[in-house]
Amino acid sequence: MLLKIYSSLAALGAGMFCAANGLGNVMGAPDASSATGYELRGTLLNAPAGTKVLISDTREGHLIHLDSAYADAQGQFVLRGQVAEPALYRLTVGEKKMLFPLMVPLENGVQLRLTGDVVQLSNSYWLEGSAAAATLLQFRAAQTQASFYYVSAMQEKRLKEGIATSLKSSDLPKPDEGLMQISRDVATAARKKLIQQHPDSYVAAFETTLLMRDGKQRAFTDSMTTAFERTLPASRYTKMLANYQQKTATTTVGQLAPEIKLAAPDGKKVALSSLRGKYVLVDFWASWCGPCRQENPNVIKLYQKYKDKGFEIYSVSLDDSREKWVKAIAADGLPWKQVSDLQGWKSAAGTAYGVDAIPQTFLLDPKGHIVARNLRGADLEAKIASLLR
Structure with missing residues (x-):
């Protein structure tokens, strides 16, 4: 039986993040016999002959190509190889970057069948061949x-x-x-x-x-x-x-938040502990993080509403370029505390807080204890409103 899979909003319940182990350098992978490996056969409707189809994996920040093929005049292709383990692997179609690459379950010894319309492939596609x-x-x-x-x-x-x-x-x-x-x-x-x-x-x-x-x-x-x-x-x-x-x-919630003392854009160091006595949102972000920048207008409204009622924001940038960091602060009109050691993902603060994706936030009480993590939008405002009653 053919199974129809919709994936247009696969990330709806998970939120959007810029991850440290995202796409990195592209590496090749050796060919393997399909006798003991996976096989993915596909038919792409409305796909021009020669449309490239690529299956890949991400390991330690590197995108590893497992196999690629070109669709024929009927939109058909075959991908074969071996995978390190049963898992979900990235399937991209065409040369344009896909917002949500298809995730397909590949297992050695399993033949999988995919059918879909290349015009809206990320909105709907069909799979059959395995319990996964x-x-x-x-x-x-x-x-x-x-x-x-x-x-x-x-x-x-x-x-x-x-x-x-x-x-x-x-x-x-x-x-x-x-x-x-x-x-x-x-x-x-x-x-x-x-x-x-x-x-x-x-x-x-x-x-x-x-x-x-x-x-x-x-x-x-x-x-x-x-x-x-x-x-x-x-x-x-x-x-x-x-x-x-x-x-x-x-x-975790209830723990005393680790101390952070990093430089502001003017070079002066600002300690997180200097904000004790207020509810503080510790916000990890970066100038290159799209989801972070998109959320900033909402956070600005929240800050303006509660800044005179005992609420403060302490933003830690994971940028490695001072110029880009300062430019983003000005462009987004961020009026609260801003600090960074400009070490990117190697930031000491990010390591102390276990940050491997952004945006990430930690809401602290006046004594510096964590009362919530990664709240946003209506949830964040509701939490702050309840704490400041």
């Missing part, structure tokens, strides 16, 4: 249902506001943060339910890694890490979860 593919279908379908909620709610909002559906996208109302948060909550709840239903699936372990930086899900991800250590001890995702758990053990 069927499990992936369930997760993608659940995320799609959450995205449908948001789309339907926005359509209803447009009608209530008297906006014709025929208007151009530039005329439509801006995304509703409240509705987006509800959609994220729906997606997260669905993801957690499916994870618990598949405690022996590497697909479920992968999906758990998408929640591990969400401070509200710490208890859940910790419990699933323990479960995966029993059922999938050798999986890369189990190791990733366990490593993150260990790195962030000193920055």
Whole structure:
């Protein structure tokens, strides 16, 4: 049976991050016999002959090419090789960068079949051939249902506001943060339910890694890490979860936040402890981090609303260029404390807080204890409002 997988909002319940182990140098991988390896056969509708299809993996910050092929006149291609372990691997189609590369479950000795329309491949595609593919279908379908909620709610909002559906996208109302948060909550709840239903699936372990930086899900991800250590001890995702758990053990809710004392743009050092007596949002970001910059307008509004009520922000940049850092501060109009050692991912502060992706935030109480992690949008404002009553 062909399984239809929607992935347009695969990251809906997980948030968007710029990760330290993202795409790095491109390395080659040796060919392997398909007799004991994987095989991925695909048919791409509307794909011009010669469309390039590439399967790759990410290891230690390097993107490793496993195999590539070119679609024929019928849009058909075959990829073969060996994988180090059963896992989800990146599938990219065409030369243009894909916002959300397809993730396909590859296993040695398994033949997988993919069919999809290249025009909107990241919105929908079909897979069959393994239990992992069927499990992936369930997760993608659940995320799609959450995205449908948001789309339907926005359509209803447009009608209530008297906006014709025929208007151009530039005329439509801006995304509703409240509705987006509800959609994220729906997606997260669905993801957690499916994870618990598949405690022996590497697909479920992968999906758990998408929640591990969400401070509200710490208890859940910790419990699933323990479960995966029993059922999938050798999986890369189990190791990733366990490593993150260990790195962030000193920055969980209730812990005293590690001290930071770094230079501001004027060269003077500012200690985090100098802000004791206020609720402080420690914000890790960088000028090159798109999701960080996109969130800044919301954080500015929050700061202006609560800065005179005992709230402060202490931003730590993971930039390595002073010029780009200072330029971004000015461009975004950030009025709060800004510090950096300009060491990028090697930042001492980032290491102390176990930061391997940004944006990441830690909300501290007046005594310097962590009261919340990685809250944003409506959740962050609600938490601050409740603390400052």
